[in-house]
Amino acid sequence: MIRSVSHISAMSPYALAQLNAPEGKRLISLSQNESLHPPSPLAVEAGAKALKAGHLYPDPDWGELREALSGLHGIPAESILCGNGSMELIACLAQAFADEQNAVLAPAHAYPFFRTAAQMVQARFDVAPESDGRVSVDALLTAVRPDTRIVFVANPGNPTGTRIPRAKLVRLREGLPGDTLLVIDEAYGEFADYLGEPMFDLVGRGDTVVLRTFSKAYGLAGMRVGWGLFPPEIARELRKVMSPNNISAAGQAAATAALKDQAYMVATCRETAMLREGFRTRLQQAGYDVPKSSTNFVLIRMGSPDKAHRADEALRAEGVFLRPQGGAGLADCLRATIGAADDLDIAAGRLERRAKEEKT
Template identity: 70%
Template sequence: MIRPVRHIAAMTPYALAELNAPIGKRLVSLSQNESLQPPSPLAIAAAADALASAQLYPDPDWTALRIALGTTHDIAPSDILCGNGSMELIASLTLAFANPQNAVLAPANAYPFFKTAAQLAQARFDTAPEKHGQVSVDALLAAVRADTRIVFVANPGNPTGTRISRPELLRLREGLRADIMLVIDEAYGEFADHLDEPMFDLVKRGDVVVLRTFSKAYGLAGMRVGWGVFPAQIAEHVRKVMNPNNISVAGQAAASAALKDHAYMRATCLRTATERDRFISDLRAAGFDVADSFTNFALIRFGNADAAKCADNALRAEGVFLRAQGGAGLPDCLRVTIGDPDDMNLTAALLKRWKEGENT
């Protein structure tokens, strides 16, 4: 009998969205925090052009992409690593810096892949309570143990949608020991860039990593391009774990071209934020509990897990797929990715209909 190693056998597969609309219903997927717009036309054209040289392996150093990122964000290209999605960077840095003798720490309602990465590294996964959907620096610092090696904070957070301010993140970093790496995952960072609190400068301390992705604001989730700013002594080891040919020629070309179309990305963020805030106000007016969001999604609190499940089922029956949040410790919540106005109006109408049915 061929057996997997024990820690892999014990893991459950990472839970992605289930998207199976009932027969005859149009599938409305608002479950994966994808962009409401296709990629920039420049990115589409660049990816198509790149296919003409797809007989060659991709650039393992992401040279053009790193230069473009460096120029856009005023960062030295040599400080940047690019991943097959930021998921590859999260998994690789955890494998390189955590092991069965130590622990990874994250807020209790954090992005579930942080836990998956810890499980891959066989590290203990610790959590710190959040308060009303907000990351608590005090709770994180109180949860640090002698064997803690990595602290993950997504900012803005998924699925909470809330944000932690730069002074609070600085306070977190100051309160952590020097042998603990702080990873700030800014997958939704572009939706909060107007607040003008960039974190890249912290990387020069040597104990902070900042991650971003092209999957959200740039609408390139299907291309799998993430990136991050790493201290050199951390990057050196993370690269050993990564697939050396990790991003396809089309992915690298699309991401580089998307950076040239800054106006398109900003327009996507603006459109998303406008639609998001309209949706949130609409639901609040109907009596739903929805937190402010700094992302391309909204989190609805139903008060208990049964009500969330019931609402989820009512929408699924009509082909509308939101995302249950039991995996992030919020079984009473559903997360709604912001889609186009028709889909948001349909979703709001179905939620209101469900609520009326509950109250009769």
């Protein structure tokens, strides 16, 4: 038998969504934080057009996409790197800047892939406690050790949905050692951009990276396009471990076109927020603890791991799929993506009925 190296053998596979609806039941997937709507028609048209040159390799430097991102956000194009989803960039950052001799730090209920990225390079993965599902800057700074090389924070957070104000992130950066890289993962950033607290300026310090993706607000999850703003020295090292030609020509074209239709993206975010608040209110009135969210999902505290498991099983039996959160240290919670209004109505109805049954 051919065996993998020991640290890979010891890892658990990354937990994927299980979406097998029972026979005769319509699948209602509220589990993957996909966009409420398909991509902008401009993105669909551009992606389809790019397929005509599908026999050619894509632009390895993502030229048009970088220029479009630069123009929209007022950031230097040469400091932008694009990845096959932001997951590629997270994994490559760990590969380039962490190893078995040092540590990666994240909040206790952070995006589980942060842990996976650390495990892949044999770095110790440390966690800092959170306060009621909110990242604590003080706890993160207290958890820093002499060998801490990377601190990952998602903002807004996944799966909590909570957000760290800019002032606190600045305080975190200023409190970290100069040789510790801060990575701010803003996969859901567009849902909070209306607050006017961009973080791109921190990259100019030389010790911070800001990541984003087209998978959420732009509705391009299937095209796998992520990006980030990097200090030049960090970008130079990262490109050594990134796959060349990592984003298809169709993905690059669709993402570039999506940026030109900001009205579509903003309208999607606004509609998502409206549906989210209505869904959250219904669940709260039914007795569930549902924290405020700044994303396209909500976290539902079910009361105990057993109640969460039983609710998840009952929902799946009806074809309604939420996402259990044991992998993020929240076994008593389910996460629900904000999908179509009709699907949310069905999910809310099932959860309301379950809450009544729990009381009797």
